[in-house]
Every structure is written in C-alpha cells, then in structure tokens.
Amino acid sequence: MPKPLIAGNWKMNKTNSEAVEMVTQLKEKLNKNSDVDAMIAPPYTALSVVYDLVKDTRISLGAQNVHHEISGAYTGEISPLMLRDLGCEYVIIGHSERRKYFSCSDEDVNKRLKAAARADLKPIVCIGETLKEREEGSTFDVLGRQLKFGLKDLFDREKEFLSIAYEPIWAIGTGKTATPAIAAEAHKFIREKITEMYGAPFADDIRIIYGGSVKPGNISSLMSEQNIDGALVGGASLEADSFSALFDF
Ligand code: PGA
16 A cells, blocks of 8 residues: 655745745644655745755655756746755646646646656646536546546656646635545546556555645545545645644544
8 A cells, every 4th residue: 555645735825934934833743643755845936945944854845847858948947857956856747727827738747747757756646627527427538538648658767656646626725625435436546547557566556645625624534535545735735733734634
C-alpha cells in the first residue's frame, strides 16, 4: 500500500512574510503521524524562503506548475531544473485551474510530467471532471481520456515517483466534497485504468490522492476508503491549525 501524502496547494496566496509566519507555526504543530508524507506548494516567489524553513524537517517542498523545457525563450515560465535547484521535491501538474485558465492540455501534462521526472521531481498529476460532465454521466470517459493522454508512453523513470490527484472540479473551493463513496469509486476506476496501461504491480503501488474541499472534518472518512492514499488540499492548507489537523485521521 502506498504511503499516504497530505499535500497543501497554496495557489496564488501569501507574500513571503505571510509564508514564513505560516510555516513557522506549522513546524511546531506538525510532529504527529510521521507515517504520512507532508508537502506544501507555495507560490514560486516563496519557494526559497520556505525551503530554508523546511529543509531539515519532514515537510517537503512542492511547486504548483512547471514548463517542459529545461531552459529557453519562454517568458514567464519556470523549468524543472530551476525547481529542483530551489529544493523542490514535488510538482503539481495539470491542476484544473491550469487547465481552465491557462489552456493546459493532456498533451502538455504528458510533456511536463516527463520533464519533471527526468529532473528528479515527483510529479502529482491532477485529473477530474466538471459538474456538467458528471451530470451527463461522462465522468469515467473524462478520467479515462485524461489518463490515456496525460500518462502516455511513460518510461520506468518517468513513472517511478508519480502520484495522481483525483480532483472533481465541482468540489474544488466550493465547500462541496465528493462523498467518500463517490471519491472511492473514481479512485478505483483510476487504479483499474492504470493497471490496463502499465500493469498491476505498478498500479497497485501508485499513490492516488483526493482533492476538493478537504478539511479536518472530512479527512478521516475520506482516508478510511480503500484506494484513497492522501489529499491535495487548497483552502485548508493556508492555516497551520487546519493543515496540521489533517494529519490526525
Ligand atoms: P480546495 O482546493 O481544497 O480549496 O477545494 C483543492 C485544490 O484545488 O487542489
């Protein structure tokens, strides 16, 4: 069974002084449940100051996005090598907000995940359906397509440290969490699809985490489901109290 991961995605929040304040508090509170991996993904601007605070702790650093080239004329983009150089261990790829507002496609996800893995970053690939797609009954078609193209043609090294985040878009930042049963059904489908693509030994071990309004009040019921190996958390990751409470499931 994969080791659980609780990951915080700060999105476009926190100045450097706010980041330092939050992480200083978090370090004091987060001494429990060390059988769970912990990661925070601040905005790019705070990666360096946060790294200095977490480098000797159990908290890993992550980035929220990455470009697929190592360097070049891509104004405004950040490369996998740059993230690695700043101390990042993880990178979130294909978050629904990147897909919706910044045209990130499944093909981009595939290129970014390969480039990130080649730079020794651990990719967390996000997939999930909209409310319309769920209501139309096409959830599994959407997830299947995102996996088929997003995880296409991966070499061993590119998939070794891969995690998947199932994030139903209708549950992100809305306060509506998928019920544990809905989430578990999607996670089971994802594991089956990955088994089809890459075989059981790999699929059995891949970490599939859930995201969408995860809070201290619902983490235990989500984590008690088979196939849910952790959480990708937005809103509740912004405060040390609520984020540290997620490790008490
Ligand atoms: P939320 O965000 O926890 O605020 O719903 C989750 C995410 O977007 O990863």
